[in-house]
Amino acid sequence: MFINAKLLFTITKWLKIGGDSKIVNLTPANKNRRDAMGKVIAISNQKGGVGKTTSAINLGASLAVLEKRVLIIDADPQANATSGSGFDIKKVKTSIYECLIEDADPRKIILNSEIEMLDLIPSHIDLVGAEIEMLNMNEREYMLKNVIGQIRDDYDYILIDCSPSLGLITVNALTAADSVIIPVQCEYFALEGLGKLLNTINIIQRGLNPDLEIEGFLLTMYDGRLRLSNQVVDEVKKHFQQMVFETIIQRNIKLSEAPSFGKPAILYDAESRGAVSYLNLARELLQRNEETLLKQEEKVLD
Ligand SMILES: Nc1ncnc2c1ncn2[C@@H]1O[C@H](COP(=O)(O)OP(=O)(O)OP(=O)(O)O)[C@@H](O)[C@H]1O
Numbered sequence: 470m471f472i473n474a475k476l477l478f479t480i481t482k483w484l485k486i487g488g489d490s491k492i493v494n495l496t497p498a499n500k501n502r503r504d505a506m507g508k509v510i511a512i513s514n515q516k517g518g519v520g521k522t523t524s525a526i527n528l529g530a531s532l533a534v535l536e537k538r539v540l541i542i543d544a545d546p547q548a549n550a551t552s553g554s555g556f557d558i559k560k561v562k563t564s565i566y567e568c569l570i571e572d573a574d575p576r577k578i579i580l581n582s583e584i585e586m587l588d589l590i591p592s593h594i595d596l597v598g599a600e601i602e603m604l605n606m607n608e609r610e611y612m613l614k615n616v617i618g619q620i621r622d623d624y625d626y627i628l629i630d631c632s633p634s635l636g637l638i639t640v641n642a643l644t645a646a647d648s649v650i651i652p653v654q655c656e657y658f659a660l661e662g663l664g665k666l667l668n669t670i671n672i673i674q675r676g677l678n679p680d681l682e683i684e685g686f687l688l689t690m691y692d693g694r695l696r697l698s699n700q701v702v703d704e705v706k707k708h709f710q711q712m713v714f715e716t717i718i719q720r721n722i723k724l725s726e727a728p729s730f731g732k733p734a735i736l737y738d739a740e741s742r743g744a745v746s747y748l749n750l751a752r753e754l755l756q757r758n759e760e761t762l763l764k765q766e767e768k769v770l771d
């Protein structure tokens with residue numbers, strides 16, 4: 470059954486944010502903003518378990534609730550975004566693997582989620598072998614970009630959930646993307662390995678995808694009771710300044726429980742801190758992109 474985006478929007482319209490009593494109005498941003506082409510955002514960090522998949526599922530669901538047409542591409546053989554969106558990975562017959570390797574039509578592979586405006590291209594364990602199979606193929610770094618090119622117009626936002634590696638599939642994701650969200654867990658060694666990721670992004674910007682931008686660093690699993698969490702926030706903000714999303718994703722049990730029910734947190738418990746964190750992130754992302762677009766329009770008018 471579809472959950473109508475309007476219904477969900479009404480449920481979540483006046484949620485309390487975090488621990489304080491600030492009320493946030495979740496008015497949908499201008500629906501006509503990206504009529505022509507969806508924005509492609511890779512969610513990447515080669516460090517494992519930092520919240521990439523949780524962010525893909527919950528940011529995707531939140532954007533869909535805010536009436537954006539959203540596609541999540543599961544680009545990780547672990548297929549956590551597929552199972553976490555409610556699909557039985559044992560029953561997935563065709564996946565992103567067939568799109569990449571066998572030129573399958575992505576429109577025939579897209580699955581409709583429980584949320585009306587949220588779709589998914591699933592993954593499969595077969596994707597493990599894809600990197601080796603792709604090695605001898607022409608334009609092997611552009612294969613995902615070519616797949617996305619076929620469906621880009623159907624969506625406002627396409628989120629790619631990357632695996633914890635900087636292998637060829639992730640290079641494909643960064644080559645196909647307009648921007649990248651880098652989740653950083655508020656934990657020990659938060660910044661560890663980020664240099665490698667930034668270096669990879671830099672190499673891709675210099676060759677495969679000069680337009681790739683960093684959408685933002687996203688602090689995840691924040692626990693305000695822990696001094697460590699606050700130290701990580703300070704450190705990441707010191708390093709990356711305005712590139713860090715203002716929204717910080719709280720550590721919240723509902724976010725870790727929801728995938729076992731195959732639901733984003735907003736369907737599992739819409740008032741949970743986790744669901745609210747990702748709604749706020751979606752609003753921030755829309756606001757930022759809205760502003761960018763307005764500036765571009767002004768430039769055109771000049
Ligand atoms: N804000 C949060 N609060 C509580 N638990 C969380 C939160 N974010 C993620 N988790 C949990 O932490 C674990 C790792 O999260 P997730 O799978 O999203 O990370 P990942 O970066 O995609 O991992 P991988 O590198 O293996 O793909 C999961 O069990 C998830 O449910």
Ligand SMILES: [Mg+2]
Pocket residue numbers: 521522523545549630631632
């Ligand atoms: Mg993951």
